[in-house]
Structure formats: structure tokens, C-alpha cells
Amino acid sequence: MTDTIGAADDADIVDFLSAVTDVRRMISNLTLPVARKRRISERALGIIFLVHAGLDRPGLLIEYLNVLPSTITSDVEKLVAAGLLRRTPSPTDRRVIKLEVTSRGIATQQQSLGKLHEFFRAGAAGVSLAELHTCIATLRKLSGAPQPVVPNPLRQTGTIDHP
Template identity: 75%
Template sequence: MVGGRVSYGSVADTIGAADDADIVDFLGAVMDVQRMLSALTIPVAHEYGISERGLGIVFLVHAGLDRPGLLHEYLNVLPSTITSDIDKLITAGLLRRTPSKTDRRVTRIEVTPRGADVQQESLRRLHEFFRAKVAGVALEELHDCIATLRKLSGVPQSPVPNPLR
């Protein structure tokens, strides 16, 4: 990440550069995965009366992006959009604002117990999917896929910490 923006590397392999068909295949596969994730997470978001992005914000806050400025930079949206989303999530009882313990000028965002419930329900549904539908994919293949996606994105490690690791 450079200056709050993700930098992307070029797509090439040992044989040569990817052609247009390879890029279209890649984009199609990424969109298929995104659709699959949405199909699993949108129902949870709707059960709690929030948007899919709102659910993502709950995950990001839990992972440590606990200030509005960090969220708007990571999601590449306007600060007013994040403020509105946070307000909706607070109204839904999923997040709360708290003053920083070290700097009273800083407001931090925390996940409430209800927010943790929505996150756990999403993770449970994703876990069920991986257990039932992706049983034919070995853990090593999943790790290789993650590494390949990181390589293609030009971001070798997620800027968002994984609180489960």
C-alpha cells in the first residue's frame, strides 16, 4: 500500500505475459468468488438490518481498523460515507464510539456484543460453505490460492490484521 492506496504489480508468469483471455478468465473467477461470498453474507446483513458494506465494517473494526479515518482510507470511500455507515451500525447496536484512552481528541470504534454475534454468524455460514462445498480443496491449495491472490494484487500481506491468527 502506498500513500493509502493499493499499488498493483504486473501480471506475468514464467511463460510470458497474460493475454486478454487470461485476464477475462481471472476477472470472471474473482467475480464468481465475490458473488459466492455475497450470497452467504448478505442474508446475515439483512437479518441485522445492515448493508453488506456495513457487515464488512464490523469485520474491519474487529480486526483493528478502529478509527473512521482508517476505514475510509481502506475502503476508498468518502469520510462522510464512513460516518453515515458507522452511525447506522451504532443505531443497529453493532458498534459504539469510545474516546481514546491515550488521546481524548481521537474517537475509536468498538464492536459491541451484538456486533460480535453478527460477525460470528457470518463466519459460521462461510465455514459451513467451505466445509460442505469446498471439501475437495486441500488446505495447501487454499493457502496457495491466497498467496497467488496476494502476489497478483501487489500487496504481499493484508494491511488488515487477522485477529484469528
């Protein structure tokens, strides 16, 4: 018996997919009410996080999310109309449109993070910080990207207050 992932059988892979789906469902259950309150989709809420992290051009979002340009165009239109994002021309190239998160968008992001923070305080109280960091590192290894593809602005500028 080997201790490498290559030894995983179908049952292990199904268990992994089930666990990932459970985590995705948990995140959705916590953040979807925030998105619905703003009348946006979960993906649009994710776009706010991505723009805040530095994926500030539609082309970067299309590439990262692996969606059609029309999907990003539609989501960005809704986010701009909701006052959560704004478009600004690049100062170096007027043909390039950059996206910025508005103060209302940041408030929405903080509300969503607050819901997740509540879960980590209560629902995941039995998970140590070391276990969480090990889980994150393992997921990054599995994704083939040992370093985050999307930078974490909270690691660069300090922490955010949680409600």
C-alpha cells in the same frame, strides 16, 4: 511460451476477473442474509470485520475502503444505532474517536463466519487446505501486498467457534 503473469493475454485477464467476481458473488450470497437480518449493508458487515481486525478509527476505514468520509459516517451511524459498534474516545487523545465491536456485533460476525465455514465444509470440500493457502498467497501477490494489509485477529488469538 513463458510461465510468468506478464505472458497473460486479454482472455486470461477476463478469466481472472470472472473468477474473482464469482468468488465475490459467492461470499455475498452467503453473508448478505446475515446483513439483511441486522438491517445493514454488506459493506457495513465488512466494517464490523475491519474494526474487529484493528481498523478502529473512521479515517482508517475511509483509507482502506477508498470511500468518501460521508459513506463511513453513514455506515458507522447505522452500526451504532443497531448496537453492533460503539464509539469511544481514545484514552490518549480525546479528539480521536475509536470504534469497538459490541458483543452483538461479534455475534453478527460469528454468524457470518459460520455461513462461510459451512460453505468450506460442504461446497469447497474438494479444495485442500494447501490449495486454499496457495490461492491466498497468489491473491496477495496479485494485490501487491504479500502480507495482509488488515491483520487477522483469529491468527493472533486462536480460533473462533463455528456454529
